[in-house]
Amino acid sequence: MKKFIFIILLSSLCFGETFSSYPLSRFYVNLLSESGTRFLAADIDLAIKLDDSALIDQKKSKIRDTIIGILSSKTFEEVSTIKGKQRLKNQIIKEINTNIKKDIVNEIYFTNFVVDPRKKAGSNNIDDLQEVLNKINYNLIALINMIMNKN
Numbered sequence: 386m387k388k389f390i391f392i393i394l395l396s397s398l399c400f401g402e403t404f405s406s407y408p409l410s411r412f413y414v415n416l417l418s419e420s421g422t423r424f425l426a427a428d429i430d431l432a433i434k435l436d437d438s439a440l441i442d443q444k445k446s447k448i449r450d451t452i453i454g455i456l457s458s459k460t461f462e463e464v465s466t467i468k469g470k471q472r473l474k475n476q477i478i479k480e481i482n483t484n485i486k487k488d489i490v491n492e493i494y495f496t497n498f499v500v501d502p503r504k505k506a507g508s509n510n511i512d513d514l515q516e517v518l519n520k521i522n523y524n525l526i527a528l529i530n531m532i533m534n535k536n
Contacts, residue, residue, distance in 0.1 A: 404491055407431040407441050409449065413514070414457040416464070416500065423461050424501040426514040431481075432492035444485055451480050461500055470495065497521060 408430045416423040429452065433441055441448065455477055456464075463469050474493040481490045499517050 403435050404432045405435050405438065406494065407433050407438060408496070409445070409452070411497070412449075412452060412456060414453055416456075417458055417460045424514060425456055425459075425464065426497065426499045426501075426518060427456065427495055428497035429477075430494040430496055431490050432494065433489055434491070437487075437489050440485070440487070440489060447484060448481055451484055452477055455480060464498075464500065470498070 408428070412425070412427045412429065414425050414427075416425050431441065431448075455473070459469075459473065464473055474495075477493050478490050482488045497518050499514055499521070501514050501517075
């Protein structure tokens, strides 16, 4: 808690503004591929000014539609590298701010980002992705607990 308050204070001192994280519900999209069998599951948080959360609430459908359009236009190769993810973040920020006609989104955070490369015969890819995300979440919680116990 002390670290979080410090970050908000430091942010407001350095930049004159305080940003908050605005989580969006999980995105499931087909990535662009000839076979149509690559799936992406992503959790995205938007970094916005504290006083802009009401505007995000009003424009949430438009924001989600914009993000879905961008994600589903990408290939596995475009989103599988760190540079590719950074380009994706920049594109999402630019298009959301353009569509809303206000520089509301300061940063994008991928809190989960999993690509299922191939569809398995007779399997439900959404369930498979959910299982992978659950394992990642479990491992992240274990890591956070380990770090917190050291401090």
